[in-house]
Amino acid sequence: xxxxxxxxxxxxxxxxxxxxxxxxxxxxxxxxxxxxxxxxxxxxxxxxxxxxxxxxxxxxxxxxxxxxxxxxxxxxxxxxxxxxxxxxxxxxx
Amino acid sequence: xxxxxxxxxxxxxxxxxxxxxxxxxxxxxxxxxxxxxxxxxxxxxxxxxxxxxxxxxxxxxxxxxxxxxxxxxxxxxxxxxxxxxxxxxxxxxxxxxxxxxxxxxxxxxxxxxxxxxxxxxxxxxxxxxxxxxxxxxxxxxxxxxxxxxxxxxxxxxxxxxxxxxxxxxxx
Numbered sequence: 001x002x003x004x005x006x007x008x009x010x011x012x013x014x015x016x017x018x019x020x021x022x023x024x025x026x027x028x029x030x031x032x033x034x035x036x037x038x039x040x041x042x043x044x045x046x047x048x049x050x051x052x053x054x055x056x057x058x059x060x061x062x063x064x065x066x067x068x069x070x071x072x073x074x075x076x077x078x079x080x081x082x083x084x085x086x087x088x089x090x091x092x093x
Numbered sequence: 094x095x096x097x098x099x100x101x102x103x104x105x106x107x108x109x110x111x112x113x114x115x116x117x118x119x120x121x122x123x124x125x126x127x128x129x130x131x132x133x134x135x136x137x138x139x140x141x142x143x144x145x146x147x148x149x150x151x152x153x154x155x156x157x158x159x160x161x162x163x164x165x166x167x168x169x170x171x172x173x174x175x176x177x178x179x180x181x182x183x184x185x186x187x188x189x190x191x192x193x194x195x196x197x198x199x200x201x202x203x204x205x206x207x208x209x210x211x212x213x214x215x216x217x218x219x220x221x222x223x224x225x226x227x228x229x230x231x232x233x234x235x236x237x238x239x240x241x242x243x244x245x246x247x248x249x250x251x252x253x254x255x256x257x258x259x260x261x262x263x264x
Contacts, residue, residue: 019135019149019150019151019152020135020138021132021134021135021136021138021139021149021150022135022149022150022182023128023131023132023135023149023150023182023183024150024182024183024199025150026131044152045152045153052152056152056207060206060207064206065201065202065204065206066152066202066206066207067150067151067201067202068150068151068152080199080201081199081200081201082199083199
């Protein structure tokens with residue numbers, strides 16, 4: 001799966017599943033940038049075929065509704081939707 | 094897939110049309126015009142790649158019949174407006190949010206997940222069409238609930254402008 005990396009402070013693995021057209025995904029990505037955290041992101045709508053299906057299965061593992069944005073922190077916690085307070089708390093920033 | 098450059102004049106034009114349609118139907122666009130125009134860019138991108146304006150905040154399959162419930166305005170807009178004051182992507186808001194009295198909060202996904210959607214579709218084909226007992230069948234717009242009794246649904250819903258294929262037989 002072609003994942004893009006954004007450099008920043010290492011807070012463990014931070015993975016953002018997003019859509020390139022979604023306003024709340026954009027806000028979540030911008031928040032992570034502002035916080036200066038290192039993270040990976042993937043725009044699932046820009047993937048095709050098997051790659052998109054694999055990405056959806058990863059999203060659904062953390063978020064059965066399969067909605068976006070889904071943020072997975074430390075392979076242990078997921079935050080669904082743009083929830084600034086929860087994201088800051090989970091990352092300790 | 095390469096996407097054409099979106100013209101700002103087109104974004105503005107669609108913004109004005111959606112705003113006029115919303116206000117005349119008793120709906121409101123999100124007052125954060127920059128955020129709203131971003132969603133409109135998403136709708137335009139989806140129209141280009143899928144052929145219809147599917148919700149910018151949901152993953153479309155690219156097959157119209159599978160995405161029919163998430164073509165904007167989606168089937169979930171009105172219940173989300175009633176419960177949360179905003180639709181899922183927050184393109185549409187109610188008057189308390191428009192005036193700034195209440196802030197927008199995240200709207201949970203109301204659309205059933207993938208597996209449930211395909212099961213529902215199978216079930217629908219098993220349910221028989223009701224027997225004709227009225228002079229005309231009654232058709233219901235799945236977006237806004239508009240009802241009409243005539244041989245077939247209108248090409249466009251007169252209330253919310255949803256297309257004919259978004260009507261269901263109600264009675």
